[in-house]
Amino acid sequence: MIAPTESELSILGVLWEAGPLTVREVNDVLNRQSSGNGEKPIGYTTTLKIMQLMAEKGLVDRDVSNRSHVYSAAVAQERTQRNLLSRFVDRAFGGSRSELILRALGDGNATTDELQEIKKLIEKLEQDGTE
Amino acid sequence: MIAPTESELSILGVLWEAGPLTVREVNDVLNRQSSGNGEKPIGYTTTLKIMQLMAEKGLVDRDVSNRSHVYSAAVAQERTQRNLLSRFVDRAFGGSRSELILRALGDGNATTDELQEIKKLIEKLEQDGTE
């Protein structure tokens, strides 16, 4: 599976969130997101180009039946996140998932509800592993 | 803080693991690691160049008192991992740490011991949060 680059990922993020969109719409969302910070807006043709390349790579599908092409994510969010995560764990944590989790938890930003949810998942995993 | 690139990170990994080393030693470790896979070995001057740039960036310190310079990590592993993690969570999980943790746990590769350790940490966090 092809790993999306930085900007490809941000575009996928928009498509995952909002469903099929035109280049114009994606570009608007991205610029709405990054305004407020001092970042300069992304040019329309820049977004267009990247989305065209994404279509070639199979990261998005596009519907060409209208003048404004409509793009949709061709890769599932969960699967993509798993892939990225796996690569990241290898790169930054020597392949140790639990090291990463400990580090993420240690950052002290999780809410009680989140902790609860995670604990529940762990208990489920323990059961599956012990039986 | 400066985020290390891919190859910089792999070099830091070696230095974190083994302590201060020469370029030759680092290069050997890297090539020992990546042999076995079909990957072609990293040239000595490539590693040298990267480590020189790292020294300029302040990612490593170097001791020039001998002919073979000795490099050591100038950034702590934990701090660096935290930084990378934070960036990664933003890029791939829309900033949600707990999403990432759930995804990491869901991959089903954690051992019982690891789960135990994580659970302990969660309970500690819960106590801290509730008091």
Add this chain to the structure above:
DNA sequence: TTGCAACTACGAAGCAGTTCGTATATATTT
């Protein structure tokens, strides 16, 4: 129908990271 706005397509510049050849200096071996 003429002109303006919005779209796609595409080439090319720009940039960061990586890789390597080569020049040069310094040890070590014979």
Add this chain to the structure above:
DNA sequence: AAATATATACGAACTGCTTCGTAGTTGCAA
């Protein structure tokens, strides 16, 4: 002392990603 091995330094090529200008097309409004 000469030859050989091993260092550093550095420029330059190469790669992948991003960014943009511009040309050409299509729809819409005056």
